[in-house]
Amino acid sequence: MQQSLRVFPSTAEFAPPSVLVEQARIARRKAESASRGLGLTIRGLRKAFGDNEVLRGIDLHIPAGQFVAIVGRSGCGKSTLLRLIAGLETPGDGTISFGESARAEDIRVMFQEPRLLPWARVLDNVEVGLGRNRGLSDANARAEAALAEVGLRDKRAQWPYVLSGGQKQRVALARALVSNPRVLAFDEPLGALDALTRISMQRLLERVWHDQSFTAILVTHDVAEAVALADRVVVIEDGRIAHDVAVDIARPRRRGAADLAALEGTILRHLLSGNDADA
Amino acid sequence: MSVVERLPRVRTVRGSVIGGLVPWLLPIAIIAIWQVACATGYVSARVLPAPSDVLLAAWKSLRSGELQQNIWVSFWRAAVGFLIGGGIGFALGLANGLSQLSDRLTDTTLQMIRNVPHLAMIPLVILWFGIDEAAKLFLVALGVFFPIYLNTLHGIRTVDPQLIEMGRIYGMGRGELFRRVIFPSALPSIFVGLRFALGIMWLTLIVAETIAASSGLGYMAMQAREFMLIDVVVLSILIYALLGKLADSASRALERLTLSWHPAFQK
Numbered sequence: 001m002q003q004s005l006r007v008f009p010s011t012a013e014f015a016p017p018s019v020l021v022e023q024a025r026i027a028r029r030k031a032e033s034a035s036r037g038l039g040l041t042i043r044g045l046r047k048a049f050g051d052n053e054v055l056r057g058i059d060l061h062i063p064a065g066q067f068v069a070i071v072g073r074s075g076c077g078k079s080t081l082l083r084l085i086a087g088l089e090t091p092g093d094g095t096i097s098f099g100e101s102a103r104a105e106d107i108r109v110m111f112q113e114p115r116l117l118p119w120a121r122v123l124d125n126v127e128v129g130l131g132r133n134r135g136l137s138d139a140n141a142r143a144e145a146a147l148a149e150v151g152l153r154d155k156r157a158q159w160p161y162v163l164s165g166g167q168k169q170r171v172a173l174a175r176a177l178v179s180n181p182r183v184l185a186f187d188e189p190l191g192a193l194d195a196l197t198r199i200s201m202q203r204l205l206e207r208v209w210h211d212q213s214f215t216a217i218l219v220t221h222d223v224a225e226a227v228a229l230a231d232r233v234v235v236i237e238d239g240r241i242a243h244d245v246a247v248d249i250a251r252p253r254r255r256g257a258a259d260l261a262a263l264e265g266t267i268l269r270h271l272l273s274g275n276d277a278d279a
Numbered sequence: 280m281s282v283v284e285r286l287p288r289v290r291t292v293r294g295s296v297i298g299g300l301v302p303w304l305l306p307i308a309i310i311a312i313w314q315v316a317c318a319t320g321y322v323s324a325r326v327l328p329a330p331s332d333v334l335l336a337a338w339k340s341l342r343s344g345e346l347q348q349n350i351w352v353s354f355w356r357a358a359v360g361f362l363i364g365g366g367i368g369f370a371l372g373l374a375n376g377l378s379q380l381s382d383r384l385t386d387t388t389l390q391m392i393r394n395v396p397h398l399a400m401i402p403l404v405i406l407w408f409g410i411d412e413a414a415k416l417f418l419v420a421l422g423v424f425f426p427i428y429l430n431t432l433h434g435i436r437t438v439d440p441q442l443i444e445m446g447r448i449y450g451m452g453r454g455e456l457f458r459r460v461i462f463p464s465a466l467p468s469i470f471v472g473l474r475f476a477l478g479i480m481w482l483t484l485i486v487a488e489t490i491a492a493s494s495g496l497g498y499m500a501m502q503a504r505e506f507m508l509i510d511v512v513v514l515s516i517l518i519y520a521l522l523g524k525l526a527d528s529a530s531r532a533l534e535r536l537t538l539s540w541h542p543a544f545q546k
Binding site (some may be wrong): 088 | 375429441442449451459539541
């Protein structure tokens with residue numbers, strides 16, 4: 001928890017070197033040169049379950065290394081979009097293409113539930129994330145490194161049931177990170193956590209995204225979370241992209257800052273101006 | 280026969296020798312009262328022999344080697360019948376839980392057979408096998424088959440689909456998915472079946488041995504009845520109780536060993 005509770009200074013006036021380095025990294029990411037993430041392009045994507053058309057033509061380009069948040073009301077199709085990107089569903093129509101040929105280990109998903117194996121110790125759960133490389137001799141070391149990344153190295157030999165909800169979700173994050181993915185898709189990963197744990201998890205997510213520079217796609221119904229974390233917020237309504245808002249606010253961002261709140265208000269108005277009838 | 284959730288137990292007496300004796304206080308008290316009731320003549324020795332007489336009968340039977348012989352024969356029948364029936368039940372439970380084809384092919388038939396009480400087969404079994412070993416093994420195997428089959432199937436069918444999806448995402452093949460996700464998840468349910476089956480195993484064996492046998496504990500009891508040796512009858516009943524308790528303890532120990540990840544099986 002210690003790492004994730006780091007306090008970021010609000011301005012760059014007295015910024016320590018580490019912050020300057022972080023800002024420099026962001027600048028580089030914007031240039032898309034240093035990122036090892038994968039970019040992806042979605043064209044004319046449709047998906048229906050029976051008669052229920054969930055996605056009605058999505059066109060979206062996500063540059064490599066970008067942090068995109070997808071927001072929308074429940075049932076708008078945002079989770080389906082994420083599952084399609086992660087390859088958990090097959091598109092009804094349209095295409096999803098990644099910049100280069102992606103291996104299975106390059107794209108990872110984190111769900112709202114931790115989905116840990118209750119009968120495997122924490123370290124073994126993280127090792128599951130290595131995919132086909134589970135059997136290699138460095139598997140153990142890599143899993144330990146991923147656990148250290150989320151600050152849970154001391155829990156390596158525990159059974160999952162002794163962990164708190166936030167800790168379980170951090171183990172799930174370590175499992176997703178251990179294969180060094182180039183695209184990480186989050187399906188409301190913090191939805192079931194309490195407010196304080198959420199905030200420290202958000203900081204953790206932002207930090208690992210900095211450090212590992214993957215492309216992050218976060219589905220959430222929490223607009224404040226989307227604005228705090230993402231480079232760009234995509235609003236989905238009735239299976240289509242209704243708004244695509246760039247969040248041009250320098251990192252590190254301060255929770256509760258006026259510019260964040262203003263942006264959050266704008267997006268919320270977009271969302272609520274739709275049809276209030278089924279709210 | 281679903282998974283019985285055990286409530287977490289609150290232990291007040293922990294670890295000490297006295298704590299270990301607590302479960303035995305009641306049986307010991309019952310035996311003591313029984314002994315007193317017999318010694319004072321309150322209970323006639325022709326209705327119920329005193330525990331001391333039963334012990335004496337056990338000693339005599341042990342010295343002649345008859346008791347060990349009969350226990351061994353019964354134990355062998357129970358174990359072999361259990362392995363055969365349990366093995367087939369486990370295999371079919373796995374097959375029907377994992378393969379729809381196998382399930383559609385066999386499940387209806389098995390459900391029909393299940394509704395015939397297996398002890399109703401005794402006349403037929405005697406006609407088929409006489410009073411050979413095969414008759415007893417067949418009955419025990421048939422009896423233990425269903426609890427193991429049903430609970431294995433139930434365990435596999437109730438695996439959390441989210442965990443299976445997780446396994447697939449992380450590139451698990453069929454074999455690894457079974458080994459890492461499906462089987463461990465079904466294990467608590469399989470153990471429930473195992474313990475049901477152990478109970479049915481003894482029940483079946485007693486009935487089979489009292490009706491059609493020329494050796495074993497049930498036969499020993501029936502023989503003793505012929506000669507009005509009530510102490511031997513009581514002795515064989517007590518031995519059944521002890522063997523049943525032994526089998527249950529063994530399955531519990533196995534549970535604790537393999538389910539240490541489960542919050543309900545913490546020491």
